[in-house]
Amino acid sequence: MIAVIGAGPAGCYYASLARGREVHIFEEHQAVGSPVSCTGILTDSVRRVLGDIPDDLVMSRIRRFKLVAPGGRGMYVDLDKVNLILDRAAFDRHLLRGALASGAVLHLGERFTGFERTRRGGYHVFTTRGRYLAQTIVGADGPYSPVAQAAGLYRDRRYVTGLQARCRCPGLEEGVTEIRLAVGEFSWIVPESASVARVGVIGPEGRDLQRDYRAMLDGFTPIEDQSGVIPVHDPRQRLRKPGEEVYLIGDAATQVKATTYGGIIYGLLAARFLAEDPHAYEQRMAAKLGRDLWISLQMRQFMNAMTEEQAEKLIEIFERDRNKQIISRHDRDFPSKFIVQLLMKEAQLWKLGFGLLRNRMRGGRFSSRRPGVPRTKALYSS
Numbered sequence: 001m002i003a004v005i006g007a008g009p010a011g012c013y014y015a016s017l018a019r020g021r022e023v024h025i026f027e028e029h030q031a032v033g034s035p036v037s038c039t040g041i042l043t044d045s046v047r048r049v050l051g052d053i054p055d056d057l058v059m060s061r062i063r064r065f066k067l068v069a070p071g072g073r074g075m076y077v078d079l080d081k082v083n084l085i086l087d088r089a090a091f092d093r094h095l096l097r098g099a100l101a102s103g104a105v106l107h108l109g110e111r112f113t114g115f116e117r118t119r120r121g122g123y124h125v126f127t128t129r130g131r132y133l134a135q136t137i138v139g140a141d142g143p144y145s146p147v148a149q150a151a152g153l154y155r156d157r158r159y160v161t162g163l164q165a166r167c168r169c170p171g172l173e174e175g176v177t178e179i180r181l182a183v184g185e186f187s188w189i190v191p192e193s194a195s196v197a198r199v200g201v202i203g204p205e206g207r208d209l210q211r212d213y214r215a216m217l218d219g220f221t222p223i224e225d226q227s228g229v230i231p232v233h234d235p236r237q238r239l240r241k242p243g244e245e246v247y248l249i250g251d252a253a254t255q256v257k258a259t260t261y262g263g264i265i266y267g268l269l270a271a272r273f274l275a276e277d278p279h280a281y282e283q284r285m286a287a288k289l290g291r292d293l294w295i296s297l298q299m300r301q302f303m304n305a306m307t308e309e310q311a312e313k314l315i316e317i318f319e320r321d322r323n324k325q326i327i328s329r330h331d332r333d334f335p336s337k338f339i340v341q342l343l344m345k346e347a348q349l350w351k352l353g354f355g356l357l358r359n360r361m362r363g364g365r366f367s368s369r370r371p372g373v374p375r376t377k378a379l380y381s382s
């Protein structure tokens with residue numbers, strides 16, 4: 001039996017691909033897909049993983065980005081390929097249907113509490129309802145990953161907090177996502193309809209973030225809180241307990257790009273690679289995403305060091321036609337290609353980069369270690 005812990009997108013998609021094997025998914029919540037802690041924005045590259053996304057899962061489509069500097073100066077970037085805004089709960093349930101169709105068994109309201117190795121080489125998986133015998137354990141259990149903790153793979157994990165609410169917003173520009181530079185680490189107003197948007201900001205937990213969030217919500221009426229926690233990618237994170245059949249995918253494995261803190265597509269890719277060949281999983285992930293994850297971490301550190309004047313300068317640089325074209329075309333899930341193109345074409349970016357490096361060396365803020373992270377008792381001892 002394969003025990004998949006967590007029925008988020010990574011866990012459900014993995015279970016849908018493990019056809020022909022006995023798969024059990026354990027989900028601590030009573031329903032799949034809720035509560036929602038996500039903006040649900042996906043680039044077109046999701047189609048390379050899942051194919052076309054059914055229309056009933058898509059609430060709106062984004063054709064333009066509006067970048068706004070702290071002084072109010074803004075610019076539009078037309079996207080070559082539209083971004084999709086998902087009904088995130090429906091998306092998770094859609095992936096779950098695929099898993100159930102492949103024969104997976106779902107255990108709702110059942111929390112994983114730990115595991116131990118059996119004498120015969122398998123694992124006893126412990127949950128709030130009992131004990132199961134498994135040959136493989138897949139931790140798709142989100143940022144705090146109790147599986148990573150029980151397997152000794154948790155490391156010194158860092159987090160950012162995403163504060164987000166669905167809001168009634170008068171005067172929304174449909175099809176346009178607004179990004180406000182130098183507000184939190186990353187901030188957004190993403191319309192899901194003509195009058196409702198997902199409004200949020202990400203950064204280290206604390207007073208500054210609360211202040212930025214209040215500023216983002218100014219003039220809007222919140223109707224649903226969708227806040228949550230996001231792990232910061234750790235390049236040294238192991239995806240597999242060495243020599244064991246215990247794996248991590250998605251947020252559990254910190255597979256999140258640090259530029260925008262999106263993790264859905266990376267988690268889906270991880271699920272696919274693991275299902276296709278567990279033993280090549282770590283190497284394939286490193287080859288496919290290692291560079292992009294690393295570059296997005298570096299970009300994040302530079303962006304965190306940006307002053308308001310530098311944000312204005314960035315807009316000025318991006319407004320140049322040749323740069324705008326590169327940004328319009330690029331896929332932000334895979335930044336390594338476009339960042340090289342931009343750096344090759346734009347000497348001003350180097351100058352700005354050196355300025356940011358100086359700020360960084362004087363000390364910039366980055367993610368926080370979350371106090372009081374719930375620890376799962378590590379039943380496994382190697």
Ligand SMILES: Cc1cc2nc3c(=O)[nH]c(=O)nc-3n(C[C@H](O)[C@H](O)[C@H](O)COP(=O)(O)OP(=O)(O)OC[C@H]3O[C@@H](n4cnc5c(N)ncnc54)[C@H](O)[C@@H]3O)c2cc1C
Pocket residue numbers: 005006007008009010011026027028029037038039040041042110111112113140141142143145146162163164200226227228229230249250251252256261262263264265267
């Ligand atoms: C405010 C916010 C906005 C975001 N916006 C975007 C976005 O626009 N685009 C994007 O790509 N990403 C976004 N993200 C990140 C995205 O939500 C995650 O990367 C994604 O949900 C990760 O999927 P996952 O399946 O790995 O984990 P999750 O979706 O976290 O699923 C993990 C599952 O495991 C379950 N679980 C945990 N512990 C246990 C246990 N002990 N036993 C049983 N079950 C357990 C949880 O209940 C959960 O259902 C956002 C995150 C936040 C907080």
